[in-house]
Amino acid sequence: MKIVGSIGEAIDAVNLARRGAKSYCSNFFFAPQKLQGWIAHREVLCEGANGAVLFLRQDRDFWHLYFCATDPVALRCAVAALPMLRTEPVITDVVGQEAALVELLGLLENAGFRRYNRLLRMARTAPPATTTAAALDPRMVTAGKEDCQPILDLLLRSFDCRAEQIPMLYEVEAAVEAGQIWLARCGSALGGLLFHEAQGLTSTLRYWLVAAEYRDQGLGSALMNRYLAECPRVRRFLLWVLADNARTIQKYEHYGFAPEGLVDYVLANDRIGP
Amino acid sequence: MKSLAELLNGIRPEFDFRLSRDFIGDGMLDSFDMVTLVSTLDKTYGISIDGVDIVPEHFQNLDTITTLLHRYGVQP
Numbered sequence: 001m002k003i004v005g006s007i008g009e010a011i012d013a014v015n016l017a018r019r020g021a022k023s024y025c026s027n028f029f030f031a032p033q034k035l036q037g038w039i040a041h042r043e044v045l046c047e048g049a050n051g052a053v054l055f056l057r058q059d060r061d062f063w064h065l066y067f068c069a070t071d072p073v074a075l076r077c078a079v080a081a082l083p084m085l086r087t088e089p090v091i092t093d094v095v096g097q098e099a100a101l102v103e104l105l106g107l108l109e110n111a112g113f114r115r116y117n118r119l120l121r122m123a124r125t126a127p128p129a130t131t132t133a134a135a136l137d138p139r140m141v142t143a144g145k146e147d148c149q150p151i152l153d154l155l156l157r158s159f160d161c162r163a164e165q166i167p168m169l170y171e172v173e174a175a176v177e178a179g180q181i182w183l184a185r186c187g188s189a190l191g192g193l194l195f196h197e198a199q200g201l202t203s204t205l206r207y208w209l210v211a212a213e214y215r216d217q218g219l220g221s222a223l224m225n226r227y228l229a230e231c232p233r234v235r236r237f238l239l240w241v242l243a244d245n246a247r248t249i250q251k252y253e254h255y256g257f258a259p260e261g262l263v264d265y266v267l268a269n270d271r272i273g274p
Numbered sequence: 275m276k277s278l279a280e281l282l283n284g285i286r287p288e289f290d291f292r293l294s295r296d297f298i299g300d301g302m303l304d305s306f307d308m309v310t311l312v313s314t315l316d317k318t319y320g321i322s323i324d325g326v327d328i329v330p331e332h333f334q335n336l337d338t339i340t341t342l343l344h345r346y347g348v349q350p
Contacts, residue, residue, distance in 0.1 A: 021325030029305035070325070095306065125288040200301030201289065235288050236301070262306060 001045035001056060001084070007036055013046055013053040014068045021051075023071035025104060027094055028055060030066075037171060052078035056090070059168075060161060062272060065092035072107055079111045089271035091116065091162050095264045105265060113267035117163040117242060121262035122252050124237040137222045143181040143193070148172045150190050151181060158209045163242065163266045167206075182226060184210065184219040194223040196231075203231050205239040224255055240264060278336055278343075278350045281318060285310050295335045308333050315339075321346040 004010050010030075018024060038044050038057055045056045051070035056063045063084065069075035084090065092113060094104045109115075143151060152172050159166055167175065175181050175195060184192035192210035196203050205227070210220045231237075239257065241248055249259075276284070282291045282303075289302045297303040303311070311333065312323050323346065332342045343350050 015326055018325030018328065022322060024325040024328070096309075198301070199304075200296075200299055202301030202304070234301075236286070 001047040001054075003042055004039050004044040004046045004055070007032060007039060010035060010039070010044070010046065010055070013048045013055075016048055017051060017053045017068040017070055017074070019070075021070040024069070025072055025075055026066075026068040027092065028066040028068050029095065034171075037168075037174070041168070041170065047078075047082070050074055050077060054078055054082060056084060059091075059165075062089040062091055062162060064165075065090050067092070072103055075104075076107050076111065079108070085112060085269055087271070090269045091266060091272060093264050093266045095262060097261055098263050101263070101265060105267075108267050112269050114270075115265060116268035116272065117160070117266040118244070119163070119240045119264040119266070120243045120249070120259050121264070122239050122241060122249070122257040123260040124255065124257045125235065137226070139185050139191070139219065140222055140226050141183050141185055142179055143176045143183050145173070145176060147181075147183060147190070148176055151176070151183075151193060151195075154190055154193065154209070154211060155195075155207060158211070159207065162268065162272065164207075164240075182223060184214070184223055186214050186217075186219075189214075191217070192219045192223055194227050196227060198231065198234065201234060202236045202238060203234045205237060208239075220251070228255070275318070278339060281314055282311070285314065291336060297334060298330045303333060315343065319343065319346070319348040319350070321348060 014028065017026075035044075043058045047054050051074035053068050055066040057066065067075055067078070069078065079085065092108060094101050094108065105115075148169060152167070152169055155166050172181075175197075180196055180198075182194045183190055190211065191214035193207065194205070195207040196205050208220065208223060228237075237257065239252065241252060243263070279291050283289075285307055286302060291297065291302065294300045294302055308328065308330070312328055316322055321343075323342070327342060332338055340350055
């Protein structure tokens with residue numbers, strides 16, 4: 001495999017798989033800015049042949065496999081011929097409506113992957129709350145440069161980086177620079193955070209958490225209320241949540257989110273532990 | 275037959291697609307919506323949109339989608 005040197009190289013490779021595709025299959029739904037960051041940090045490898053292109057992106061101590069293929073047969077051949085699957089820890093995922101994923105899941109399971117976790121996409125389409133009271137809560141502040149490493153430490157302590165795509169430090173720094181992270185401060189400590197990304201009328205809630213030792217103090221609801229209040233233009237809020245996390249799903253439902261039918265199966269090869 | 279705007283509203287009812295020139299940039303369609311839209315267009319018009327045409331620039335607004343459909347012999 002070769003290192004991808006530019007976003008143009010990645011797009012050219014994808015287009016080779018797309019050309020003439022009648023049953024195109026992919027899990028490579030990248031945001032250009034995010035892909036640009038990965039490429040600039042030399043994290044992405046690529047290999048393409050016979051109607052399929054595979055990308056491997058290094059994420060901490062494992063690789064994430066992304067694919068684009070003319071059809072499932074081309075994908076099966078490409079995955080079977082990938083030596084790194086037998087020597088390296090690799091995660092991949094498939095996203096779509098549950099019923100539409102059966103073939104791809106079977107193909108990847110036959111190639112040596114097992115089901116590792118499942119996420120649901122939830123959406124909130126009602127107009128956002130108009131109250132601004134939460135914005136006045138003095139514990140809720142916009143994250144600054146000095147907060148980047150503590151934010152990343154808290155994310156790594158709170159989430160499974162294999163299933164929930166935890167950002168790298170440079171991605172946290174970019175999000176802080178863009179004002180996408182709010183913190184709940186408890187004295188000098190970081191009690192919780194809310195990390196979001198806006199794109200026009202849609203905002204994606206990436207992470208919302210309160211550290212275990214600061215729960216039951218209203219920090220989570222203060223963060224969420226501030227988020228909803230400070231996005232008055234947004235008409236559609238999105239998030240991904242682990243499907244078996246009933247407690248958190250219930251909280252999102254309290255704020256008007258509902259599952260919208262998209263699921264994300266995270267799959268792991270045998271080099272990844274349970 | 276439903277208009278293009280009506281088909282889009284079937285996927286994302288909360289937006290008025292007639293008001294935007296940049297569905298992607300305005301956050302009205304994401305990658306998953308594009309896949310759903312392609313499938314809807316294929317079924318509605320009896321065509322098969324080539325994979326190489328499934329790129330954001332073809333789904334930017336009602337005019338660009340109409341232009342794409344014209345190439346497949348469809349008058350939406």
